[in-house]
Amino acid sequence: MIQITAEVALKPLLLGNQVELYALMQRIYVPVYEHLWSDKGQWYIDQQYSFENLKKELENPHALYYFVIYQSTTIGILRIIENEPLIDFKDRKASKLHRIYLDTDFQGKGIGRILIYWTQNRQRQPSDSILWLEAMDSQQAAIDFYEKLGFQKSSSFRLDFTQMHSDFRGLNRMWKNIE
Numbered sequence: 001m002i003q004i005t006a007e008v009a010l011k012p013l014l015l016g017n018q019v020e021l022y023a024l025m026q027r028i029y030v031p032v033y034e035h036l037w038s039d040k041g042q043w044y045i046d047q048q049y050s051f052e053n054l055k056k057e058l059e060n061p062h063a064l065y066y067f068v069i070y071q072s073t074t075i076g077i078l079r080i081i082e083n084e085p086l087i088d089f090k091d092r093k094a095s096k097l098h099r100i101y102l103d104t105d106f107q108g109k110g111i112g113r114i115l116i117y118w119t120q121n122r123q124r125q126p127s128d129s130i131l132w133l134e135a136m137d138s139q140q141a142a143i144d145f146y147e148k149l150g151f152q153k154s155s156s157f158r159l160d161f162t163q164m165h166s167d168f169r170g171l172n173r174m175w176k177n178i179e
Contacts, residue, residue, distance in 0.1 A: 001069070002066070004114055004115070004118050005114060007070055007071050008068070008069070008070055008111055008114050008115070009068075009069040010066035010067070010068060010069065010078060010118075011066060011067040011069055011074075012064075012065070012066055013054075013058070013065040013066055013067055013077065014058070015051070015054060015055055015058055017067070018049070018050075018051045018054045020067075020074070021049050021054065021067075021077070022045070022049045022050075024067075024074060024076075024077070025045055025048070025049045025077070025101070026045055027103070028075075028076060028101055028102070028103045028104070029041060029044075029045060029101060030042075030045065031104065032104060033136075035165075035168075036136070036138070036164055036165060036168040037163055037164055037165065038163055038164070038165060039163055043161075043163040044161070044163070044164075057079070060081065062081055062082045062083050062084065063079060063080070063081050063082075063098070064078075064079065064080045064081075064082070065077070065078075065079045066078045066079070068102060068111065068115065070106055070109075070111060075102055075103040075105075075106045075111070076100070076101050076102035076103055076106070076111075077099055077100070077101050078097075078099065078100050078115055078119070079097075079098040079099040079100075080095060080096070080097055080098060080119055080122075080123070081095060081096040081098050082095045082123065083095065084096040084098075084132075086130055086132045086154065086173065086175055087155070087173070088154040088155050088173060088175070089130060089154070089175070092129050092130050093129050093130070094129065094130035094131070094132055094175075095119075095123045095130070095131055095132075096131075096132055096133065097116070097119055097131060097132070097133040098133075100112065100115060100116070100133075112145065113149065116131075116149055119131065120176075120178045123178055129177060129178065129179045130175050130176070130177060130178065131175065131176055131178045132151075132154075132173060132174060132175035132176075133146065133151070133173075133174055133175075134171045134172065134173055134174070135171065135172050135174055136168065136170070136171060136172075137156060137170035137171060137172050138167070138168045138170065143172065143174070146174050147174075149176070150176045151174040151175060151176045152174060152175065152176065153172050153173070153174055154173045154174065154175050155172075155173045156170060156171060156172045156173065157170075157171055157173070158170055158171070159171060
């Protein structure tokens, strides 16, 4: 367990936690993002949080994957990929904030900000110069949040998931200096 503040901790996610991870993401992802999907996000949950995909993601030696714990309750996930170049700045060292999902009941408490600052400070140690992420272009609240924390848009692209409604397939790449 990594204690970030008195109330916020990170618990390393292991392959044996797949059932717990799947149930958590059913609970916290679907209510927020179901409008993006023709099947309310079930394909995405099944694909991203399956045993096979979790095994593959945990095998990446550059990936850090955690449950987010708030006052001893599991409320989300955080996944970071170190040494992951940003296509827009191929010549700069970078790490990707791959996933950060929090239960909406716990949003607005500063937990997301705490997690991003922790990630930023951790990535600063191996002298990464950029922290980047991808945010759905239809999720303006998320984009506003990241911009408040100093992220800026660098480029965009579209997902090719046929299960996702066409109007919601856009993603923005966002980045910030962390030197």
